[in-house]
Amino acid sequence: MNVFDIIGPVMIGPSSSHTAGAVRLGRVVNKLIDDRPLKKLEITLSGSFAKTYKGHGTDRALLAGIMGYKSYSPEIRDAHEIAKKRGIDYTFLKENIKGAHPNTARIQYFLEDGTDGVMQGASIGGGNILVQRINGMNVDFNGENTTILVMHEDKPGVIASVTNMMHWEYEDLNISNFHLSRQEKGGEAIMTIEIDGLPPETIVDEIRGIEHVKNAILIRRV
Incomplete structure (x- = not known):
């Protein structure tokens, strides 16, 4: 407490x-x-x-x-x-x-x-x-941690591409919570990634460059 x-x-x-x-x-x-x-x-x-x-x-x-x-x-x-x-x-x-x-x-x-x-x-x-x-999609975060929202197409390999990039390019970051929501199989989906620490703004630009990712938003602690 x-x-x-x-x-x-x-x-x-x-x-x-x-x-x-x-x-x-x-x-x-x-x-x-x-x-x-x-x-x-x-x-x-x-x-x-x-x-x-x-x-x-x-x-x-x-x-x-x-x-x-x-x-x-x-x-x-x-x-x-x-x-x-x-x-x-x-x-x-x-x-x-x-x-x-x-x-x-x-x-x-x-x-x-x-x-x-x-x-x-x-x-x-x-x-x-x-x-x-x-x-319209379920998420689950409280604003206490820095959160990255990734809007993407529900395609095989997208989650692995995002998390692998974060691991190799930003190895000091630690994912403390992960949640995936999608409207339907193969449709629109959203990743909610809560992390420890404060990543640079460039991380969202790199995530946006991944295939099938539509947008990424960095929400620092509110």
Whole structure:
């Protein structure tokens, strides 16, 4: 157990689950966007998030995280105004997402370049999070470790090519957790690779160069 587990996160807002955890969920989306300009957000809240999001500042926290702010950033208080100044059109919806954790948010984003995506995750207490789905596929990571997401075609040898490259080119890295999700055999798939340490940004360029890999995203600790 570390100090964070005992005293909770440094944060702006009344609730670690509804504020700090919400910021960290938003920051995962910020990493997925990778500094590309946002056009529109549709944020669906489920469970207690849906019931108390205005009073606990969950809406401001999610927006702030998506825009790159941290749980202790004073800009959280003005997240609505900052989003409007950036020209981001955002909507908050309430829905009972079946089987979801009580503090769940599903964030769909639309970028100026025409691309879009969706992330679903939960704030599970004490500012901790669990990311469960990205672009319709199951993932499983909490943002505590540096994570590499690899979107690829489900072809034989792709996993071996990625992990072998990481081993030979970045031998100091250690894979601490690996998860694979696919929509169907031979279709789109996503690797979730959690690693110890902080790799250079060049690692994703090398992964993107592997046959059948569509994209790779490096998410440093959020």
